[in-house]
Amino acid sequence: MQRLISGIVFILLLIIGILFVIPSGESDNGKLPIFGFKDVDNKGDTIYHKIPDFSFIDQDSNIITNETFAGKAYITDFFFIHCPSICPKVKAQMMRIYDEFENNDQLLMISHSIDTRNDTVPALKAYANKLDVNTEKWRFVTGEHDLIYEMADDYFITALVDEDAPGGFDHSGTLILVDKNRHVRASANGTDPKSVDEFLVKIEKLLNEE
Amino acid sequence: MKSNSLLSDSKVKFIISAVAIIILVFQLSNCSYQPFSQGETLYEYHCANCHMPDGTGLKSLIPPLANSDWLKEHQEELPCLIRKGIKGPLTVNGKVYDTEMAGIEYLNDVQINNVINYINNAWGNEYGDSNVKVVRKALESCNSQ
Numbered sequence: 001m002q003r004l005i006s007g008i009v010f011i012l013l014l015i016i017g018i019l020f021v022i023p024s025g026e027s028d029n030g031k032l033p034i035f036g037f038k039d040v041d042n043k044g045d046t047i048y049h050k051i052p053d054f055s056f057i058d059q060d061s062n063i064i065t066n067e068t069f070a071g072k073a074y075i076t077d078f079f080f081i082h083c084p085s086i087c088p089k090v091k092a093q094m095m096r097i098y099d100e101f102e103n104n105d106q107l108l109m110i111s112h113s114i115d116t117r118n119d120t121v122p123a124l125k126a127y128a129n130k131l132d133v134n135t136e137k138w139r140f141v142t143g144e145h146d147l148i149y150e151m152a153d154d155y156f157i158t159a160l161v162d163e164d165a166p167g168g169f170d171h172s173g174t175l176i177l178v179d180k181n182r183h184v185r186a187s188a189n190g191t192d193p194k195s196v197d198e199f200l201v202k203i204e205k206l207l208n209e210e
Numbered sequence: 211m212k213s214n215s216l217l218s219d220s221k222v223k224f225i226i227s228a229v230a231i232i233i234l235v236f237q238l239s240n241c242s243y244q245p246f247s248q249g250e251t252l253y254e255y256h257c258a259n260c261h262m263p264d265g266t267g268l269k270s271l272i273p274p275l276a277n278s279d280w281l282k283e284h285q286e287e288l289p290c291l292i293r294k295g296i297k298g299p300l301t302v303n304g305k306v307y308d309t310e311m312a313g314i315e316y317l318n319d320v321q322i323n324n325v326i327n328y329i330n331n332a333w334g335n336e337y338g339d340s341n342v343k344v345v346r347k348a349l350e351s352c353n354s355q
Contacts (some may be wrong), residue, residue: 084312088260088268095269130271130309 012176017064032177032206035156035184051182056112056141059124064110064141066182073206074108076176078152078159080115081127084165090190091131097175098138100200106207109138111202114152114159114169116145155184177203216220232338233248249328252321257329265333271309276333285337288326289345292317319346 008021036049056064075097079087094109101107113119119127124140131138142148152159155176162170173190185206189197254263257275261267265276275281280302281288295313299306317325323345330337 082310084259084311086259088272089258089262091267091271092262127271131269 003132031209032185032202035187037083048183049154051151051178051184054143054147054151056143056148058119058139058141059128059135061121062139068139069108069110069178069180071180072108073122073177073179073185073197073203074110075203076112076155076178077174078112078114078148078155078157078171079124080113080167080169080171081119082115083167083169086173086191090175093188093190093193093196094138094175095131095133096193096196097200098133098204101203102134102137104207107203111138111140112151113140113142114148114161114171116142116148119172156187175199177206203209246324246328246331248321249326250332252317252325253328253332256317257325260311265329265335268291270305270307273300273305273307275329276335278302278335281335282337283331285330285340286348288340289319289322289348292322292325293349294352319349322349 034048038049039047041047051066053066054064058064075094077090077094079090081087091111094111098109113124119142121142123148124142128135128140149159152171155174155178157172157174157176159169159171175188175190175196176184177186179185186199187203189195225247243246254278262272262274263276267274273280281299284291291311293313293315297310299308301307320342323340323342326340329335330340
């Protein structure tokens with residue numbers, strides 16, 4: 001009997017503990033949380049995870065850096081053109097975001113190709129044309145292989161070269177929202193329309209906050 | 211069996227046949243509610259990522275299957291298209307598409323038949339029923355390649 005009671009107490013404590021550790025979806029001030037580990041600098045200020053400098057090349061051979069997104073929030077994802085699995089489904093969800101915010105110049109979009117061998121600039125151009133989007137708003141970029149995979153890490157996205165995965169790449173269909181201060185503020189499962197419903201609300205919220 | 215046994219022979223037979231009948235009835239009623247349920251499952255797994263769950267495709271990248279005149283008019287080509295893929299421009303409902311579709315080689319003849327029956331009859335399509343014999347015949351032209 002005693003063992004049973006202490007067992008129940010233990011489990012209860014465990015549940016309470018877990019509830020405390022899991023951060024709630026929103027931080028205390030009602031704003032979207034900032035993703036990643038925090039650090040404190042020697043002046044006592046909190047340092048958040050920040051998207052590092054990058055330089056890629058887009059479907060029109062423009063050089064795309066953090067400057068391209070200066071003062072704006074953006075949505076990002078990783079994909080490849082000859083993707084037999086989830087990519088088109090994820091692109092259809094990206095398209096929903098595009099349609100919703102097409103005329104809001106506070107939000108841009110960038111899709112990174114992880115197939116640096118096949119997805120050349122002309123291939124990306126053809127792809128963008130087929131999606132029929134304004135490429136000033138939504139860019140498709142390629143670049144140095146290692147840099148693209150490092151960026152995926154910085155956005156907390158999985159992207160791997162994997163011979164066994166469909167099409168030769170293993171990647172998640174995650175969509176990421178980055179604010180104008182280069183902080184990751186929200187993510188969504190791009191294969192799940194319901195997850196993207198919530199994401200649309202979060203984007204709206206961030207744009208109102210800024 | 212001994213006469214004092216709890217279940218007599220005839221009772222056992224009765225129970226077994228009753229269970230069999232119940233299972234059969236359930237099976238049949240399932241079928242009549244969902245005409246191409248295996249085809250639907252296969253579609254969701256192998257095709258919906260590209261052609262979308264509602265068969266609408268994606269902009270000029272991926273052609274629709276729902277209400278597609280190409281699908282309606284190229285029925286004999288479907289088995290080979292599914293197994294070997296298709297390349298080069300094609301026109302669906304007046305719009306030109308030109309993206310390669312890779313073949314889905316690991317679907318067997320029966321599964322291909324089920325997928326065809328599903329896309330022919332889903333989303334308001336009424337493009338007729340296929341059968342495995344016809345599918346096998348059509349596949350002869352591309353199996354050797």
